Amino acid sequence: MTARIVAPVVMGIVMLALWEAVVRVAVIPPYVLPGPLLVARTLIDDWGMLAPALVVTLTITLQALAAAVVVGVLLAVLFSLSRWIELSLFPYAIILQVTPIVAIAPLIIAWANDVDLSLLICAWLVAFFPILSNTVLGLRSVDRNLLALFDLYGAGRWKTLIHLRLPAALPYFLGGLRISGGLALIGAVVAEFVAGTGGSASGLAYRILEAGYQLRIPRMFAALVLISAAGIAIYLVLSLLSYLLLRRWHESAMSGEG
Amino acid sequence: MPVVSVRSVSKVFANGVQALADVSLDIEPGEFLSVLGPSGCGKSTLLRIVAGLAPPSAGTIEWPAGKTDIGFVFQEPTLMPWATALANVALPLGLGGMGRREREARAAEALAHVGLAGFERVYPRELSGGMKMRVSIARALVTAPRLLLMDEPFAALDEITRHRLNADLLALWQKTGVTVVFITHSVFESVFLSQRIAVMAARPGRIVSDLAIDAPYPRTESFRTSPDYAAHCRLVSARLGEAMAA
Numbered sequence: 043m044t045a046r047i048v049a050p051v052v053m054g055i056v057m058l059a060l061w062e063a064v065v066r067v068a069v070i071p072p073y074v075l076p077g078p079l080l081v082a083r084t085l086i087d088d089w090g091m092l093a094p095a096l097v098v099t100l101t102i103t104l105q106a107l108a109a110a111v112v113v114g115v116l117l118a119v120l121f122s123l124s125r126w127i128e129l130s131l132f133p134y135a136i137i138l139q140v141t142p143i144v145a146i147a148p149l150i151i152a153w154a155n156d157v158d159l160s161l162l163i164c165a166w167l168v169a170f171f172p173i174l175s176n177t178v179l180g181l182r183s184v185d186r187n188l189l190a191l192f193d194l195y196g197a198g199r200w201k202t203l204i205h206l207r208l209p210a211a212l213p214y215f216l217g218g219l220r221i222s223g224g225l226a227l228i229g230a231v232v233a234e235f236v237a238g239t240g241g242s243a244s245g246l247a248y249r250i251l252e253a254g255y256q257l258r259i260p261r262m263f264a265a266l267v268l269i270s271a272a273g274i275a276i277y278l279v280l281s282l283l284s285y286l287l288l289r290r291w292h293e294s295a296m297s298g299e300g
Numbered sequence: 301m302p303v304v305s306v307r308s309v310s311k312v313f314a315n316g317v318q319a320l321a322d323v324s325l326d327i328e329p330g331e332f333l334s335v336l337g338p339s340g341c342g343k344s345t346l347l348r349i350v351a352g353l354a355p356p357s358a359g360t361i362e363w364p365a366g367k368t369d370i371g372f373v374f375q376e377p378t379l380m381p382w383a384t385a386l387a388n389v390a391l392p393l394g395l396g397g398m399g400r401r402e403r404e405a406r407a408a409e410a411l412a413h414v415g416l417a418g419f420e421r422v423y424p425r426e427l428s429g430g431m432k433m434r435v436s437i438a439r440a441l442v443t444a445p446r447l448l449l450m451d452e453p454f455a456a457l458d459e460i461t462r463h464r465l466n467a468d469l470l471a472l473w474q475k476t477g478v479t480v481v482f483i484t485h486s487v488f489e490s491v492f493l494s495q496r497i498a499v500m501a502a503r504p505g506r507i508v509s510d511l512a513i514d515a516p517y518p519r520t521e522s523f524r525t526s527p528d529y530a531a532h533c534r535l536v537s538a539r540l541g542e543a544m545a546a
Contacts, residue, residue: 190348190374191374192395194351194370194372196395196396197395205394209383290382290423291383291423291425292381
């Protein structure tokens with residue numbers, strides 16, 4: 043367990059030190075490649091500007107994730123209740139998933155007429171599919187004999203859904219949620235880049251674009267660090283949630299011998 | 301008057317395989333009946349049809365005294381992994397609409413009857429194979445059914461655990477007076493448990509003999525080593541041999 047923490051931390055420190063050393067020894071100018079110390083100092087100096095941008099990006103990400111959960115789970119439940127709805131809609135869900143978000147983001151931004159809403163739609167489009175497909179898989183991966191048992195005791199579709207299918211789908215849903223958390227952030231950032239080229243956004247991606255135009259490369263790096271940190275934080279929080287919900291019963295959350 | 305009558309039931313699967321051909325069987329109230337046969341003879345299919353989990357292709361299932369509550373025990377424990385032992389046992393009562401307090405009290409009682417008092421809050425993965433099967437039996441009995449259908453429930457357990465569960469099942473049967481239909485492919489198990497054994501042959505599945513095991517109850521471990529037991533096993537084995545040759 044300690045090795046799992048110590049090894050990557052040591053590796054990270056070595057790489058950062060090497061980076062700093064290369065920048066200093068080769069006298070690379072900051073507008074080409076800033077050293078990690080300069081990036082850290084920029085992060086602190088520009089915090090007043092970067093923090094609100096982080097809040098904007100995170101807000102869109104979390105809203106998109108929440109919408110992805112609601113729509114993904116509702117659609118999955120509908121699919122599990124009706125084969126016809128699934129057959130009719132699932133291909134379109136796949137089309138939405140495989141269409142590159144950069145390609146449709148300009149359209150959405152033009153149609154939505156509201157920057158925040160269009161960013162939200164873009165991030166949601168990227169995030170909802172893993173939740174949908176995983177939850178559909180989970181709702182179907184129910185022990186046949188347990189289904190027979192519910193049948194035997196006269197439980198209708200609704201009770202079977204609440205007491206059997208949904209709990210059985212929970213580990214699958216949580217797996218999808220962890221993927222979607224990262225995707226929602228990517229979707230938000232990509233959409234911001236597209237919207238940002240129109241000059242109307244205020245999130246981290248827009249700060250990166252802006253800093254790029256002004257050749258403030260250390261600020262670009264600082265914003266990049268924040269995006270990565272946000273992605274890691276989302277992943278960790280969702281992993282913790284998953285662990286807390288599953289630790290009593292699911293194999294994936296077992297720590298060695300239970 | 302039988303609890304349930306199987307009348308000329310046949311079953312043909314969608315792939316054309318005939319699982320059962322003209323099976324008739326009366327199940328008398330309070331009896332312990334084993335259905336013995338080789339793998340693939342359709343005995344599990346027969347049990348599922350009696351339970352109403354699958355329709356017969358021909359023939360009928362009749363309930364002369366009215367349809368009764370059924371308890372069903374599968375070959376695997378078939379527990380919900382996210383629910384405690386207590387919640388698993390309380391499930392049939394909850395699906396029937398009983399309030400929380402009462403169903404948990406009844407489920408705790410059912411757990412105590414199978415020797416699992418104190419394990420109410422334990423999750424299935426923390427239980428051994430034998431204990432999981434006990435939870436499964438408690439769940440089947442919690443509604444106090446008149447008919448208990450068991451589909452090779454102990455086939456996956458080790459011999460020591462199986463013998464203990466055999467003895468405990470007989471004690472439960474004598475205490476509750478429930479009618480038991482017990483599917484097995486073990487001659488020894490069927491002779492130890494049953495008052496009556498229906499021997500099945502395969503392809504197509506049919507009942508080829510119906511034997512009474514008239515040894516008295518309670519049957520203890522000493523019954524397993526008695527000459528009487530050995531004689532019954534020999535007879536049933538011979539019938540099973542004929543069934544498999546037929």
